[in-house]
Amino acid sequence: MSQGNSCVSVTAVQARACTVREALDRVGGKWSIGILVAASEGPVRFTELERQVEGISRRMLTLTLRNLERDGLLHRKVYPTVPPKVEYTATPMALELYESLVALTGWAERHRTAISEARAAYDQEHGAPTG
Amino acid sequence: MSQGNSCVSVTAVQARACTVREALDRVGGKWSIGILVAASEGPVRFTELERQVEGISRRMLTLTLRNLERDGLLHRKVYPTVPPKVEYTATPMALELYESLVALTGWAERHRTAISEARAAYDQEHGAPTG
DNA sequence: CCGAATCCGTAAAGATACTG
DNA sequence: CAGTATCTTTACGGATTCGG
Numbered sequence: 001m002s003q004g005n006s007c008v009s010v011t012a013v014q015a016r017a018c019t020v021r022e023a024l025d026r027v028g029g030k031w032s033i034g035i036l037v038a039a040s041e042g043p044v045r046f047t048e049l050e051r052q053v054e055g056i057s058r059r060m061l062t063l064t065l066r067n068l069e070r071d072g073l074l075h076r077k078v079y080p081t082v083p084p085k086v087e088y089t090a091t092p093m094a095l096e097l098y099e100s101l102v103a104l105t106g107w108a109e110r111h112r113t114a115i116s117e118a119r120a121a122y123d124q125e126h127g128a129p130t131g
Numbered sequence: 132m133s134q135g136n137s138c139v140s141v142t143a144v145q146a147r148a149c150t151v152r153e154a155l156d157r158v159g160g161k162w163s164i165g166i167l168v169a170a171s172e173g174p175v176r177f178t179e180l181e182r183q184v185e186g187i188s189r190r191m192l193t194l195t196l197r198n199l200e201r202d203g204l205l206h207r208k209v210y211p212t213v214p215p216k217v218e219y220t221a222t223p224m225a226l227e228l229y230e231s232l233v234a235l236t237g238w239a240e241r242h243r244t245a246i247s248e249a250r251a252a253y254d255q256e257h258g259a260p261t262g
Numbered sequence: 263c264c265g266a267a268t269c270c271g272t273a274a275a276g277a278t279a280c281t282g
Numbered sequence: 283c284a285g286t287a288t289c290t291t292t293a294c295g296g297a298t299t300c301g302g
Contacts, residue, residue: 104154
């Protein structure tokens with residue numbers, strides 16, 4: 001997931017950019033947000049996530065779960081019962097992150113149509129994908 | 132850059148997740164943020180960006196520039212002079228996006244060490260990359 | 263100075279079958 | 283139920299070359 005970046009920028013401008021990317025890298029994957037949002041509502045089990053995120057493969061669910069756990073965004077609790085039971089819970093840090101993401105949600109909603117129009121205009125002016 | 136997603140989620144929970152991803156996809160690339168931040172300070176030229184972003188290749192600069200322009204985040208102004216001159220300017224929409232990203236910056240700075248520690252702890256408990 | 267076009271390596275992501 | 287292992291496809295990103 002292209003992490004392991006320590007913000008070794010030369011200019012102050014790019015140092016700021018790097019800090020932003022540092023945050024985005026935590027949720028940069030295709031599925032991280034979906035899992036995080038689902039886990040923000042309370043503890044969720046593996047199969048439960050598999051249904052909720054919908055479209056995710058078993059493999060990607062496992063991988064993303066591991067990464068989120070490794071970053072301290074999810075807590076993994078195993079119940080040693082005979083049908084195995086594992087619960088994933090969002091940590092306070094993850095909940096805080098989600099709050100920060102709400103600002104982005106607002107932006108996306110406000111400019112959703114503007115972006116679509118910009119893309120349509122661009123595609124028409126240049127080589128449009130539709131023809 | 133894995134865009135073209137229209138948020139066709141079934142559950143309300145995942146619809147919210149999708150809106151967040153919609154915003155993240157605009158800046159999801161490896162270089163988008165760096166370019167956006169540089170352009171937020173005022174109009175910048177191609178070669179200027181090539182130096183500022185530092186590490187970016189000519190190809191990726193061009194590609195990312197095109198995507199940002201297509202999404203309506205950058206305005207491209209060409210001066211038909213004999214040595215060609217092209218200026219890229221952040222649109223109001225892009226500046227607004229950058230403001231929203233500042234919230235994320237705060238989060239990243241607050242939890243930078245916590246994340247590092249979480250990763251170290253995880254790597255030690257499981258198979259550590261360093262041994 | 264600003265870019266397009268091509269080739270190529272790596273990493274992300276999907277599908278599926280198998281296991282404790 | 284909760285994963286792991288393996289295989290294949292796709293997208294991202296780097297290096298290089300060429301053109302206006």
